[in-house]
Amino acid sequence: MILSIIVVAIICALVAVESRNLRYGAYALGGVGGCLALTFLAFQSYFFAVFQLGVVIGIVYLLLRIINNRGIVKDEEARSNPLSYIVVAAFALLALSLFLPAMKALPTPQEISTKYAETLRAFDVFGMIVIVAVAGIALLSMLRSKGQE
Amino acid sequence: MTLFLPAFIVVPLVAALAIMFLSWQKKPGAVTLANVATVYLFASALALYFFRPFNTVLLFNISGWLSPGGNLLILDGLSHIHLLVANFVAWMVAIYSIDYMKKFANRDNYFALLLLMITGINGVILTGDFFTLFVFLEIGALAAYALVGFGNKRAEIEAAFKYFVLGEIASLFILLSIGFVYGLTGTFSLAQVSQAFPAGAVAIKNLILTLFVVGFGMKAALFPFHAWLPDAHTSSPSPISALLSGIIIKTLGVYALVRILYNVFGVTNQISLLLMVLGGTTVIVGGFLSVGQKDIKRLMAYSSISQIGNIIAAISLGSPLGIMGGIFHAFNHALMKPLLFLNAGAIDRATGTRDLRKLGGLSSRMPIVSAASIFGSLAISGLPPFNGFWSKMFIIIASAQAGNLVLAVIIAVGSILTLASYLNFMKGAIFGPAVGEVKEATPLSMLIPIVILAFLCLGVGLFVPVVSQYLVNPAVVSIFNGIGYGKLMGGN
Amino acid sequence: MYEYAGCLIIFLIGLYAVMVKRNLYKIVIGILTMEFAVDFFLVLLGNRKWGTALIVLAVTLIALALLIRAQAVFQSLDAEKMKELNG
Numbered sequence: 151m152i153l154s155i156i157v158v159a160i161i162c163a164l165v166a167v168e169s170r171n172l173r174y175g176a177y178a179l180g181g182v183g184g185c186l187a188l189t190f191l192a193f194q195s196y197f198f199a200v201f202q203l204g205v206v207i208g209i210v211y212l213l214l215r216i217i218n219n220r221g222i223v224k225d226e227e228a229r230s231n232p233l234s235y236i237v238v239a240a241f242a243l244l245a246l247s248l249f250l251p252a253m254k255a256l257p258t259p260q261e262i263s264t265k266y267a268e269t270l271r272a273f274d275v276f277g278m279i280v281i282v283a284v285a286g287i288a289l290l291s292m293l294r295s296k297g298q299e
Numbered sequence: 300m301t302l303f304l305p306a307f308i309v310v311p312l313v314a315a316l317a318i319m320f321l322s323w324q325k326k327p328g329a330v331t332l333a334n335v336a337t338v339y340l341f342a343s344a345l346a347l348y349f350f351r352p353f354n355t356v357l358l359f360n361i362s363g364w365l366s367p368g369g370n371l372l373i374l375d376g377l378s379h380i381h382l383l384v385a386n387f388v389a390w391m392v393a394i395y396s397i398d399y400m401k402k403f404a405n406r407d408n409y410f411a412l413l414l415l416m417i418t419g420i421n422g423v424i425l426t427g428d429f430f431t432l433f434v435f436l437e438i439g440a441l442a443a444y445a446l447v448g449f450g451n452k453r454a455e456i457e458a459a460f461k462y463f464v465l466g467e468i469a470s471l472f473i474l475l476s477i478g479f480v481y482g483l484t485g486t487f488s489l490a491q492v493s494q495a496f497p498a499g500a501v502a503i504k505n506l507i508l509t510l511f512v513v514g515f516g517m518k519a520a521l522f523p524f525h526a527w528l529p530d531a532h533t534s535s536p537s538p539i540s541a542l543l544s545g546i547i548i549k550t551l552g553v554y555a556l557v558r559i560l561y562n563v564f565g566v567t568n569q570i571s572l573l574l575m576v577l578g579g580t581t582v583i584v585g586g587f588l589s590v591g592q593k594d595i596k597r598l599m600a601y602s603s604i605s606q607i608g609n610i611i612a613a614i615s616l617g618s619p620l621g622i623m624g625g626i627f628h629a630f631n632h633a634l635m636k637p638l639l640f641l642n643a644g645a646i647d648r649a650t651g652t653r654d655l656r657k658l659g660g661l662s663s664r665m666p667i668v669s670a671a672s673i674f675g676s677l678a679i680s681g682l683p684p685f686n687g688f689w690s691k692m693f694i695i696i697a698s699a700q701a702g703n704l705v706l707a708v709i710i711a712v713g714s715i716l717t718l719a720s721y722l723n724f725m726k727g728a729i730f731g732p733a734v735g736e737v738k739e740a741t742p743l744s745m746l747i748p749i750v751i752l753a754f755l756c757l758g759v760g761l762f763v764p765v766v767s768q769y770l771v772n773p774a775v776v777s778i779f780n781g782i783g784y785g786k787l788m789g790g791n
Numbered sequence: 792m793y794e795y796a797g798c799l800i801i802f803l804i805g806l807y808a809v810m811v812k813r814n815l816y817k818i819v820i821g822i823l824t825m826e827f828a829v830d831f832f833l834v835l836l837g838n839r840k841w842g843t844a845l846i847v848l849a850v851t852l853i854a855l856a857l858l859i860r861a862q863a864v865f866q867s868l869d870a871e872k873m874k875e876l877n878g
Contacts, residue, residue, distance in 0.1 A: 156797035167808040277434035278845035285849035288445030291408035292856040
């Protein structure tokens, strides 16, 4: 079941990255996040499924907002140099071949819920809120600043 | 005494929020608040040296309920030296920024971001938990991206964007590796992982360690992941360049990597070799690229890359002298490089340019800055009696002792390249006929940190035995303790 | 075990986007995809609570600030045009 969610997520990721129309790309990225929310559902963490969905909707909203308000070109431009493709392909093969044996050693998602306890503590959530605060302050400083006078 | 520890995170955080609040209310006081906070932090870091008995570890448990895998803040020799120098440089930067940032709009935001970056740095140094490490790493990184782009012009935004992309990729590699660690051990706690990691899983261990090396290597600007550093450290405001080059690449990069490699996993031979090779290459690459630079700050940025190579190569030797050389060099560079960047900022502020071709003969017109620049250049080139001389010498001797003559030669060549770059700097800006004009005098708040740092470079060089006994050796002991670190925590 | 491979594939898709694409916005999408991929990985491994959702949000905010400023300063989001600083 989780595997099918992941397959959907992979498709969404491909669309997000490749689509020429940036709006669909933003929605597709939302799709990836939505798959995450579905995964939470599959593990019966209902509150966090909703939370994740909320955050994802926020992210997609921000992405769309920037497309609309700043007149950002909606379509992709020319292709970049072929060398990057080769590098990425080589890296991908390398990564997959190295990671697959490592992944075999990991317990499968089905086993985990019984073995390991939830360990993300309140302190870490606090930390993440701080991170968002930093981002917010950074956003303020970059958007309102007139720079060096 | 352990109650002090959370303060290192809480104080800058609360100060930053207070600054934002004051700024929202249109009230002044941001500058004072920032400076008070940084003084307090440095004073606490220093004071803890008297409260922490020699070679012991201070622990603070955050989770009130002692859950298994409780979240710890840990202060041992290695953390302490980083904590001390990081908060000291942060204080110097805060003083320097009083006047330097007067010309920027949004100075309050700057101080808030600065304090948040300090929060991140202190958090990374003190944490005993992988996920918390990641959280504070991100706090520091996000603040750094914003501060690099603070000037909001073309060069700054470009630098900030590149730093952002590479920095985030680095963080993600690190988080990926943390995921593997968690999947295999079921805990995020550094101490518990070191106990619980399956012994036989060599291939996976290498994979995890490699991911960490790549991730933290990107944060530390190790070759071949150094590409973001020259732009980021050149285009940011000079006090931020000082903090980035002097502290962040060492704390978020080298310290975290060393902590994970040596204290949690126990470094393997392959990884040591990898670090040695990467470190040596970084020394040469950074050295060569810095020699031809005409922009003062860019020259210093490439030089930082070279010095990080020295530090990593030294630590990878694994011998007591090698590790000592590496840590000592990290400590020294954390004093030398901010000195140099603050000087560059002063020069830039006074003459309006950072281009060596347009500068010259500042020795007569900016005597204090010139003298300090000379101090800094000599120190980083490894000349006696400055601090850099000792640390470089230790590293070269350690390489020779380990039979690694190639590395010794590389470091020596790197030192020569460094000397050449800074001779260029001195010839182009300090000595020679007077070129260009000095538009304004350097304000006192900028001169004070410069003078203090300059005297420290000399002082540490003169008092090496004292520094090494109280500051460096405890750090070396911590690293040498290796996985014993975990047992010290009692697996909790 | 294949679930994890799926996470890795999403991660690689994002990495591909960051390395190959020229439009800054697409690069940001690539980074966000990578973030989601690692988030997935962690969630599958047991972090059934918050995941790293807030961190992704924070990264998005910074990325947006950078995009907006880049657009304003460079008048385009083409990575090729951002070659002011050499080296």
